[in-house]
Amino acid sequence: MIKPDIIFETDNWIALNKPYGLLSIPDREGKDISLKQLLQEKYGEIFTVHRLDRNTSGIILFAKDEATHKFLSQAFEERRVQKFYLGVVNGILPEKKGIIDQPIAENTTKRGVMIIHKRGKPSVTDYEVLEEFGKYSFVRFQIHTGRTHQIRVHMHYLGHPLVCDEIYGDPAPILISSIKRKFKLSKNELEERPIMNRTALHAAELDFIDAGGINQKLEAEMPKDMRALLQQLRKWKR
Numbered sequence: 001m002i003k004p005d006i007i008f009e010t011d012n013w014i015a016l017n018k019p020y021g022l023l024s025i026p027d028r029e030g031k032d033i034s035l036k037q038l039l040q041e042k043y044g045e046i047f048t049v050h051r052l053d054r055n056t057s058g059i060i061l062f063a064k065d066e067a068t069h070k071f072l073s074q075a076f077e078e079r080r081v082q083k084f085y086l087g088v089v090n091g092i093l094p095e096k097k098g099i100i101d102q103p104i105a106e107n108t109t110k111r112g113v114m115i116i117h118k119r120g121k122p123s124v125t126d127y128e129v130l131e132e133f134g135k136y137s138f139v140r141f142q143i144h145t146g147r148t149h150q151i152r153v154h155m156h157y158l159g160h161p162l163v164c165d166e167i168y169g170d171p172a173p174i175l176i177s178s179i180k181r182k183f184k185l186s187k188n189e190l191e192e193r194p195i196m197n198r199t200a201l202h203a204a205e206l207d208f209i210d211a212g213g214i215n216q217k218l219e220a221e222m223p224k225d226m227r228a229l230l231q232q233l234r235k236w237k238r
Contacts, residue, residue, distance in 0.1 A: 012068040024051040058203025059220035082207040088200035173197035
């Protein structure tokens with residue numbers, strides 16, 4: 001299993017770069033190992049401040065004591081933490097910058113699926129297109145609220161879901177043959193391996209004032225699969 005990299009650590013909290021595929025905290029079934037369990041094995045008591053979806057990579061904070069947990073949880077709740085994400089979405093967005101202000105609620109008939117609905121909680125996402133590749137766009141997001149699947153639901157609402165999103169978009173993996181003209185398999189390969197086969201979303205930055213009054217600007221490097229996808233898209237840009 002891939003080990004998460006520690007981005008920054010103090011006596012009171014720890015920030016890690018969570019690999020995609022790893023749960024943030026134990027799920028209902030409790031069969032698969034989570035990042036919180038790995039930290040508990042090392043540190044003993046660990047407190048959850050916020051979460052990332054299983055297939056979202058990137059920066060995540062955990063507190064090491066109750067007072068820090070309370071302070072950081074309140075900072076998130078009161079929107080004193082700036083959260084920035086990077087993602088690859090389907091298609092070209094007509095507006096290169098925008099604000100999506102649409103309430104998000106849980107779907108009452110499908111567990112774990114979120115929808116845009118007036119009974120939902122206020123949800124605000126800013127986006128800015130960084131690069132365009134014909135079929136795809138590389139986008140930077142800032143979320144001002146922390147709803148489940150927020151970016152994924154908001155991009156689905158705009159009609160430009162994140163690539164390989166199994167709930168809100170097309171789950172089909174991205175193959176180089178779909179990007180590169182005249183692609184040929186190498187002799188020892190029977191079938192083409194996908195370049196991306198999970199939701200292309202990465203929690204890139206957190207910016208907040210800690211309990212000691214220090215401004216913490218933390219960044220998590222994009223994982224290999226997203227870097228490889230962008231490299232191929234730039235190389236074969238049509």
